[in-house]
Amino acid sequence: MRVSYNLLKEYIRDLKLSPEELVDLFPQLGIEVEEFRYLGEGLEGFVLSGLVEEVKELPDAAGYKVAKVSLGGRKITLVSTAPNVSKNLKVVVALPGTRLGNTVVQRREIKGVQSEGNILSLEELGFPVSSEGVFELPEEFKVGISPLEYLGLKDWTYELYVFPNRPDLMGIIGLAIEISAHIESEIVWPKVGVEEECSDVPDIEIVDAEGCPVYTGRIVKNVIVRESPFDLVKKLSILGQRPINNVVDITNYVMFEFGQPIHAFDREKVEGGIVVRRAKPGEKILCLDGVERTLDPEILVIADHRKPVAVAGVIGGEGSSVTETTKDIIIESAYFDRVRIRKASAMLGVSTESSKRFERGGDPSITEVASRRVAYLVKQMAGGTVCRIHEVKKKHLEQKKINVYFKDLNRIFGKEIDPLFAKRAIDRLGFAVHRKEDCLEVVVPPRRRDIEEWEDVAEEILKIYGYDRIEARTTTCGSFSGRKLKTIDRELKKVLSSAGFFEVKTVEFVDPEELEAFGQSASDFVRIRNPIHSEMSVLRTSLLPGLLRVASINLRRGLDFVKIFEAGKVFKWRGEDNLPEERLFLGICVAGEIPRTWDRTERTIDIYDLLAAFNTIRVKFEPELSLVSEELSEMGLVNGGVIRSREKRIGYLGAVSNKVKKLFDVKAPVFAMELDLTEAKLKDVRYTGIPVFPATSRDISIVLDVTSSISEVVKMAEEVLAPFLEEYRVVDIYTGKPIPEGKKSITIKFVFRAGDRTLTQEEVDQKFYTFLDLVKDRGYEIRGLNG
Amino acid sequence: MSILDEIYALQSEIEKDWALVDNAESLENFRIKFLGKKGKIQDLIRKFSHLSPDDRKEAGRVINELKRKYEELVQRKKDELVSLESVEIYDLHITPRQLELGNLHPLSKVIDELLDVVVGLGFEEVGLDQAPDVEWDYYNFECLNIPPFHPSRDMQATFFITEKMLMRTQTSPVQVRTMLQRKPPLRVVHVGRVYRVDAFDATHAPCFFQMEGLYVDKNVSFAELRGTLEMLVREIFGEKAEFRMMPSYFPFTEPSAEGQVKFGDRWLEIFGCGMVHPQVLRNVGISPEEWSGFAFGLGIERIAMIKYGIDDIRLFSENDLRFLRQL
Known part of the structure; x- marks a missing residue:
């Protein structure tokens, strides 16, 4: 959710906080500021209003014009290619030094003429529009002053991360209420007063009452659809929304204002009346983004008597959209079930400002006032005759009452909390509250559907109180004795790391091909439905592929040899009714060549380096492990041996075959071993005496x-x-x-x-x-x- | 020739030979020739039995003096030669023989350190058999107040195996499993892998380690949560570390908070935490009227990155030995 400082100021009476102080306040409300930006950055001091006094076409460069522009005190010459640069036009001039995104305006020669600046378009000023020409300031605009304030660029934007339980904070008013409660200010409610001059209403039928508990439609006749006034263009642009036309812009703006998505239909293109129903199998709709989508009965649609005209709460249909030829409009303000919207959004792969709001829940009681606000603004900006609203309600939402006991509050806070303070805190957040002897009786406003238990109310009080004011108390842990798990892998890790081996930690997701190279059976693989890529599409059944990868990357990076081990889980598929079997494995791998030094000659790593590790840990087990040579070529190993605990086979080792080495891009000799530690036990260590008699x-x-x-x-x-x-x-x-x-x-x-x-x-x-x-x-x- | 004359003759022979002693071999020969059990001094002493008591006394005094003198000289010479022999010339700047040292993975070290601290605060480590990495949707989400199609599922993009089976996105299902298995009061901690759909880059990984603490008892307060986290922060980042708590949101805690620590002039999120949500307690059959609790979680990689000054999370899974050797 993006919001700007000036926008918030419109809705909060006497906002005394500076833009920077607001940055610090947001986290205390549980809202993360992902980005804070001054819109005039790079423009301030370099951008001035100017008057074009003279324009000449450059004779030998088509489309290039030389303009003399007055900046009040002085005149500059510049070159422009914009089609609308003409004499007496008031324009925005960027002087050398202006930063526009990543480019800096410089004095330079264009087609043999010294250009001392640029005339800017809205697009160049960072507006989300595509401009064909430069921006035209109003005729009465003073020359030689900063136009930033007029352009709405003397403002600060906050990119906010709002948690999914707070649909109310997806609107400027919701944010304003939250801020006001903390700084003890008041809300300036937007104007909604509009005279309903006509009683024509659209025909509305809700077929899927669960998917759409409330639907309102309102007709406005004879509107003039055109470009929005600059003030609205400005606001939408700051919010990151591309302006379309006045009616669509108004619906979008009211969504940002109230957090309630609104849709407008061209009444003529809605045949018969509005039907809110599930889509029919295979039904298609051409959406506003130009994509035709095939629908599914899980998806809720707004249809007329013949066809779907919108994917409810997600995206409108191209066919029924409001364009410059539209005469009458239907304003839709409805409340849709959040699961239904989320399903549609997921199935169609479309996430819009509208769906993001509906899938969080939202406020079913706000539909009427939001419709009124749209009507008010349409009347202001597009004229027409506003008709009365038609509301169809399938479900009445009950008022939620919660008793918050002081004893519970005191427990959470860890100290006595002043009942008066608690009462005022929730009161300021717009909750109706009565103080009783031992509790507060709280009535939850419909926009706060996240509040369900007294703990939720406690959190609200805690936020007003200030999380950081809670005094730390030491836990009384007298009756608890902490302890670490004594796991066999932790012991073995100590032994191996002190014996020259490095512990590695590889990713559990592996390439099935690599597992199969080690003779692992594909029927054991746990397969990820949505892997990041195919090389990470199954869970490992063996640690060896991971170890080989580490050996390979280290040798290829020029290390002479590696001695590594990993202790970790491996997974075996047991059907979809059981969780996979998870076993704790230990893998060891040695590879490469030990280089020559003055005290020893070079030698290749061999299986005795691996056996050294095995022999060191072998005796730690109870019973001690034994090793028996065995042909293991189907497991990618030669010179293999099987590791046994008594008669039970719990591991194996050997030299990695050339075929497998090739798969992992290793040329040096590699030796590996793997051991199942799941049931293994370590020996209890006892002192046995030092021999006294000679050997x-x-x-x-x-x-x-x-x-x-x-x-x-x-x-x-x-x-x-x-x-x-x-x-x-x-x-x-x-x-x-x-x-x-x-x-x-x-x-x-x-x-x-x-x-x-x-x-x-x-x-x-x-x-x-x-x-x-x-x-x-x-x-x-x-x-x-x-x- | 009197016995004394004989002694003096031997003495001059000894003196002559002594002058020629210049190494260990000649010293040893000298010792055997004169001072040994079958040496010349001993030979002479054997002749004393024929002497009168007075002469024997005088001769004994003289020869013993001689013997003692040369025994001492031999010993001194011997020590001198030994200390001379051990002098060999070494260059202290030759690269010495290499000790072959291995190392634990830095994440293992951080986990171990953190566990020591948490265990010191009375938490018991759990998770040997009740902490599967592949988990049911039910334990990972539903029991934690995150029903299907809940938008908070977006906070944790999930790897699915079947519709109901997934890679756990958090260690919190261990809370649920522990509470289902054991009665409160409980004070437990768990460390393990969690998985989220995130491609590798400098700050993201599809899997990472998380630590989860849970305390359920009578009258557990938010103030105690704060006290516990403050202690953890001091143990991990030192006495002077600045800590603060900010509101946050987790579907399974209420109130929910974020614990932040100041590094330079930036506050970094270290803990996600809160009071256990009453619905979660109900889900596992614990009465929220009788019991309350707090839970906290932290990312191990994040702590390790701060602690060691590591700027790329991929280093942990890449396992370049030059990285592992340093930490």
């Missing part, structure tokens, strides 16, 4: 196929060497001479320790030889022993 170790080197795993060997070790095996680790992996082609030698160090004594070399050897025999029995070649 002893034995090394073994075995030769394997390069494609084979040591998993069987270490599994045997775990079984046979128990209970003295404390840990084992691979200390060397070797290929090359003398190891045959296709084989590798792996050296594993086994560490032995007993908790209660020092192990003798003999008993360790005995165990170890049993193990070695077993290894040999299984056909492994032992290359060396040590220890």
